[in-house]
Amino acid sequence: MNRAKLEGGELSSSLIHKEKPRDGVVHGFSGEELDGIKTTSSATTMVVLSTFVAVCGSYVFGTAIGYSSPAQTGITDDLGLSVAEYSFFGSILTIGAMIGAVMSGRIADYIGRKCTMGFSEIFCIIGWLLILFSKAAFWLDFGRMLVGCGMGLLSYVVPVYIAEVTPKDIRGGFTSVHQLMICCGVSITYLIGAFATWRTLALIGTIPCLMQLLGLFFIPESPRWQAKIGKWKECEASLQCLRGNNADISNEASEIKDYTEQLQRLSESSVFDLFQKEYAWSLIVGVGLMVLQQFGGVNGIAFYASSIFISAGFSGSVGMIAMVVVQVPMTTLGVLLLDKSGRRPLLLVSAAGTCLENIKLDHTQDLQQWKEVTPILSLVGVLVYTGSFSLGMGGIPWVIMSEIFPINMKGSAGSLVTLVSWLGSWIISFAFNFLMKWSSTGTFFIFATICGLTVLFVAKLVPETKGRTLEEIQASMNPVSLERRVPFTP
16 A cells, blocks of 8 residues: 555545455456455465464463363362352452453553453463462462453453454454354363363463463554554554555555544543443444343353253263363354354344243253153253354354444443443352242243343344444444444344
8 A cells, every 4th residue: 555645644535345246256456456355355374373362362261261160179178168168269250350341441442452462361370370379268269360350351352353353254253263262261171170180270271371472472463453543554564464465455454544533533432422322323232242142041051051961860071071062063163154144143043042942941840850851852952052052142242342333432342341241141140049949930931031032132233244344334333423424234
């Protein structure tokens, strides 16, 4: 791209670019331009490397979640913890994550996406080391809380970074690798924990942290964050690095610069600006998906799964392995389909599947009845629920969160959405046993109703973002922010 034009601001204001028509023929481009378009729509080595380094943080996220189950026996025996003390150790992770979530957006806006990932890993490494060397409950809990803080930061910044560096045609699949790596982290930690001591497992937890810290030196910063803070030369250099040395980045760089400059004409945004009418659609979609994701019962089903497997005549370990065997392939399938089928179809199928399985569980009165009447169906029901959730509702809300908020509001909005997700997770985890004591049938009926409402919510409010640049999505969902509006329909 002509650097003088980039620095001088002589850019096209249109957010609608020439695209390849359905007949497969691209009209109006020279051969060099066409080569550039093909390059910028592909997964270059740097895009793959950048995504890999980022999702090392997702793996850290998964190891932290998966740690408490295999470590329980060893920690309680070695440190003499009571059941209540160990329960506090397990739950304080979520409290730390909520603290990290509150800070995540502002920190990522202030120091950048890369530095935020590095900052979060410092929290995680210190936390794992405190767990490793702890000889008392206080240091064990403090270390677990620090790991949680790092998790809260990573749960926001990883999908945002990936979405901001990947081309539009592969953005969904690459961003959803975040959820896949969380699943892998949980699963592998659970399997390693069957053979390793709890201190060894804590030491192993530092390895992906160190991998990400090292990898951050070899990947570029988000060009959209650099544009936001006015570093236009660095923005262009990062974009060229990501798209390839021979790629034509002029259209993409122009779009980023034009959109960012128009947002910078607005007054400085605060968290209270999120509740203005121009951001209503984005806020409802982002927060709504997270609320529906958590209150659809995923954590309750996960915690109850072990009891269901045992009552059905299987060991808890075999049942958990079965869940892993279903969860990882279904999440992988979602990754592969996301940029082909789109976000909305996968969300609809996923929500419908979880709704139907909750209805099935709703008609089961108690574990004894499951054991006598339909033990295999109970096992299948939990596995189908897990597969349905993993296909869409597990990861796509995070993908959409990273796409829909304009750069001037992304920090505040991202912090709010991430906090809502962790708060919802804590509420369901805390309340599930009380709900089951009240009424198992009523509990699963509530979950089924919420999953049914998710289908309606997605059908009516969630837009399809497949194949569109972030600037097109954000300008369409927040049209008052810009002088020119881009037609966009759910």
